[in-house]
Amino acid sequence: MNLIYLIGAGRSGTTILSLLLGNSESVTSLGELHQLPEYMGLEGKCSCGQLLSSCPYWNSVYSSLHNQFCSNSYKEQARELESHRYVYKYFFEKNRALTNSEYCSANKALLSHLSNNNQFTIDSAKYIGRGLALNSIFQKNIQFVYLVRDPRGVVNSFGKSVQTSRSWLSATAYYFIVNFTTLLVCKTLLRNKYIKIRYEDLISSPERVLSEIADSLDLDLDQVKVKLAKGEGLTTGHVIGGNRLVQDNIVHFKSSESWWEKMPRWKQWSIWVLTLPLNIINRYKL
Numbered sequence: 433m434n435l436i437y438l439i440g441a442g443r444s445g446t447t448i449l450s451l452l453l454g455n456s457e458s459v460t461s462l463g464e465l466h467q468l469p470e471y472m473g474l475e476g477k478c479s480c481g482q483l484l485s486s487c488p489y490w491n492s493v494y495s496s497l498h499n500q501f502c503s504n505s506y507k508e509q510a511r512e513l514e515s516h517r518y519v520y521k522y523f524f525e526k527n528r529a530l531t532n533s534e535y536c537s538a539n540k541a542l543l544s545h546l547s548n549n550n551q552f553t554i555d556s557a558k559y560i561g562r563g564l565a566l567n568s569i570f571q572k573n574i575q576f577v578y579l580v581r582d583p584r585g586v587v588n589s590f591g592k593s594v595q596t597s598r599s600w601l602s603a604t605a606y607y608f609i610v611n612f613t614t615l616l617v618c619k620t621l622l623r624n625k626y627i628k629i630r631y632e633d634l635i636s637s638p639e640r641v642l643s644e645i646a647d648s649l650d651l652d653l654d655q656v657k658v659k660l661a662k663g664e665g666l667t668t669g670h671v672i673g674g675n676r677l678v679q680d681n682i683v684h685f686k687s688s689e690s691w692w693e694k695m696p697r698w699k700q701w702s703i704w705v706l707t708l709p710l711n712i713i714n715r716y717k718l
């Protein structure tokens with residue numbers, strides 16, 4: 433079993449990246465698995481439009497693991513391990529997840545239930561805490577893709593009235609904290625286990641970025657590249673969570689960044705200055 437965990441701030445393109453990777457036959461995208469307890473409690477539907485109890489992909493997982501994921505002890509342990517505010521604890525105790533037995537056994541059971549030996553499975557939860565918890569559970573069998581996007585694109589996306597919206601200052605602070613912490617975690621606890629991708633490169637040259645990911649994670653993405661070259665639609669499969677993109681069965685890969693046309697110059701400048709060290713590291717120019 434090989435797990436790929438997508439990490440990064442919200443609105444940075446993890447849904448589109450997970451969709452692209454999931455269109456390879458050797459990869460299964462499962463969506464944002466930190467939301468699994470709610471979906472197991474039938475509070476949300478799979479991207480196919482069915483509750484997990486009746487979805488053809490998830491129903492066997494639902495019947496065998498529903499009790500584990502819906503237990504209070506699982507939810508308590510998940511809160512402790514996945515919350516942003518407890519991420520600092522991993523620097524003092526890298527494998528702290530291992531002492532949370534319900535969390536470990538439920539996630540192990542889930543992934544062994546869903547993955548074939550030679551397959552890759554993707555969790556696009558993004559949360560740093562969940563990534564680090566899974567890292568201690570799966571050790572050599574987990575790799576990370578860190579997706580970073582221009583802060584002005586992220587702030588612009590949070591300004592739209594879909595999902596949770598945030599004011600530009602709150603979105604800028606969120607962006608800085610999450611990306612700074614992710615970078616720190618990647619350079620220390622996840623050293624040699626991650627590849628960093630810029631959202632803008634993925635959008636402008638998907639074939640090249642997919643080749644980089646394929647080389648780094650040792651997986652075959654040729655099928656996805658062929659689909660893109662032919663302009664074929666991408667299938668969404670059975671994913672949980674994610675943005676409205678996955679509500680369609682077939683998605684055509686096209687995306688453009690237009691924040692720079694709509695956003696006032698003063699705001700672009702302020703966001704860029706407030707997130708400056710990251711912009712130098714990630715090569716985002718004013």
Ligand SMILES: [Zn+2]
Nearest residue numbers: 478480487670
């Ligand atoms: Zn489904």
